[in-house]
Amino acid sequence: MSCTAATTAAAKALTALKGKKHTLYWNPLCPFVHRALIVMEEKGCADVAERVFISLEEDAPEWYRKINPAETVPTLVVDGEPTLFESSFIAEYFDRTFGAPDALLPPVASVRKAIREFQDECGEVVGALYGVFFSDDQEAALKRGKAAVAQAEKTLAAATAANGGPYFLGTQFSMADIHIVPFLQRFSVTLPAFRNFEPFADAPALRRLRDAAVLRPSVFSTSQTSVEYVNGYAAYGGKEAPLTKAKVELPAGSPFGLRVTVAAALAGLPVDATFVKAADAGDARLPAVTFAGTTARDSGKALEYLLDANRKSAEPAAPLVPADSVQLGRAQFIAQSADELGTAIIMSRKANASGEAKAAVAQVLKTVEGLLAGPWAAGAEVSFADAVLLPHLALLDAGELEAAPKARAIFEAGCAKPAVKAALDAGSDAEALKAFVESA
Numbered sequence: 001m002s003c004t005a006a007t008t009a010a011a012k013a014l015t016a017l018k019g020k021k022h023t024l025y026w027n028p029l030c031p032f033v034h035r036a037l038i039v040m041e042e043k044g045c046a047d048v049a050e051r052v053f054i055s056l057e058e059d060a061p062e063w064y065r066k067i068n069p070a071e072t073v074p075t076l077v078v079d080g081e082p083t084l085f086e087s088s089f090i091a092e093y094f095d096r097t098f099g100a101p102d103a104l105l106p107p108v109a110s111v112r113k114a115i116r117e118f119q120d121e122c123g124e125v126v127g128a129l130y131g132v133f134f135s136d137d138q139e140a141a142l143k144r145g146k147a148a149v150a151q152a153e154k155t156l157a158a159a160t161a162a163n164g165g166p167y168f169l170g171t172q173f174s175m176a177d178i179h180i181v182p183f184l185q186r187f188s189v190t191l192p193a194f195r196n197f198e199p200f201a202d203a204p205a206l207r208r209l210r211d212a213a214v215l216r217p218s219v220f221s222t223s224q225t226s227v228e229y230v231n232g233y234a235a236y237g238g239k240e241a242p243l244t245k246a247k248v249e250l251p252a253g254s255p256f257g258l259r260v261t262v263a264a265a266l267a268g269l270p271v272d273a274t275f276v277k278a279a280d281a282g283d284a285r286l287p288a289v290t291f292a293g294t295t296a297r298d299s300g301k302a303l304e305y306l307l308d309a310n311r312k313s314a315e316p317a318a319p320l321v322p323a324d325s326v327q328l329g330r331a332q333f334i335a336q337s338a339d340e341l342g343t344a345i346i347m348s349r350k351a352n353a354s355g356e357a358k359a360a361v362a363q364v365l366k367t368v369e370g371l372l373a374g375p376w377a378a379g380a381e382v383s384f385a386d387a388v389l390l391p392h393l394a395l396l397d398a399g400e401l402e403a404a405p406k407a408r409a410i411f412e413a414g415c416a417k418p419a420v421k422a423a424l425d426a427g428s429d430a431e432a433l434k435a436f437v438e439s440a
């Protein structure tokens with residue numbers, strides 16, 4: 001067979017494979033599955049395979065054992081036969097079959113050899129760090145884990161010193177990276193949470209690879225959040241997931257700060273909230289939300305971080321964030337207008353407030369009322385715009401609200417939720433409000 005004929009035959013075989021029915025047995029928590037998902041995104045074939053969810057919490061059902069006797073995920077079934085097991089083979093199958101063939105595992109012998117060696121070292125990292133979760137001999141497991149990480153780090157650091165990084169092949173993302181990235185993500189958050197061990201503390205090249213990779217759409221669109229990983233690994237960790245509650249520090253008397261706890265109440269997110277008097281806050285900018293090792297300050301950013309950090313990866317958007325782009329834009333604009341309303345209300349409550357300051361409240365409220373969609377601020381679903389409005393609406397008297405029926409309806413609907421009412425009541429200390437108003 002001539003070279004051209006062989007190439008044509010191979011191309012035909014690939015085309016035939018593309019037309020076949022693919023079924024991927026998967027679980028989004030599983031880092032091995034994640035390798036295949038990243039490749040499918042990189043190669044533009046994410047929709048090719050029908051996905052069948054396999055629980056990791058229960059024993060595999062009989063029918064799945066027939067498909068994969070090892071009972072693991074991932075498994076790929078192509079037109080009923082043959083079945084592919086093992087994440088790296090499945091990942092390579094997608095790389096070979098879809099898009100530019102072998103783009104992630106370049107067919108250059110010396111490069112493949114280097115990738116294979118690095119993958120072996122990463123395999124040892126994976127085994128050793130799972131050992132830190134499971135082994136009864138923690139000391140030995142930690143020793144093996146640290147040694148494995150140090151070896152992979154040494155290899156990656158040498159490669160990236162030569163090619164500039166951040167990936168094993170420099171700027172080119174490849175199977176070398178995909179082999180380890182899902183584990184870097186998970187172990188970075190789960191081992192500190194459950195074993196008080198920072199596995200990559202002394203591995204800057206691995207951290208750099210991880211930090212670059214998680215910004216790739218193929219990785220972030222297929223990843224779960226840190227919170228989901230920690231919760232998901234609780235079974236391995238042998239104790240309850242430690243990341244359940246955000247710590248919230250609120251400036252006493254401020255309706256702006258209160259939007260954080262009102263949002264938490266609307267979204268059903270558990271938080272530990274404390275009120276801090278201005279005299280005790282020092283230079284710290286409040287409100288502040290601390291969660292999953294990160295602190296976000298100022299009402300807008302603290303609120304956005306709380307919601308983002310609690311996003312569920314299977315949902316199209318974070319809690320209280322409209323999935324619809326138009327509604328999201330409206331919610332953002334309403335939230336910005338709520339800032340103006342809040343400022344006008346505070347100015348009108350000062351002891352020496354002018355008549356103009358009081359008239360300004362009515363004026364801004366009229367503008368806000370004109371923006372509201374109903375029944376909630378941005379439409380049918382409650383959103384962060386409602387959380388941002390509610391603490392300010394709570395400061396208006398019945399007469400002021402009379403002129404704004406949509407705003408009043410939102411206030412009443414919010415107060416009808418016991419958790420929201422409790423959050424508003426917790427921040428309604430008259431003395432603290434007075435102090436905040438006079439200091440504004």
Ligand SMILES: N[C@@H](CCC(=O)N[C@@H](CS)C(=O)NCC(=O)O)C(=O)O
Binds near residue numbers: 056
């Ligand atoms: N070497 C396998 C490992 C896959 C694996 O261990 N998957 C885990 C989930 S992360 C699993 O299915 N565990 C269930 C079991 O072992 O019964 C691969 O690369 O695909």
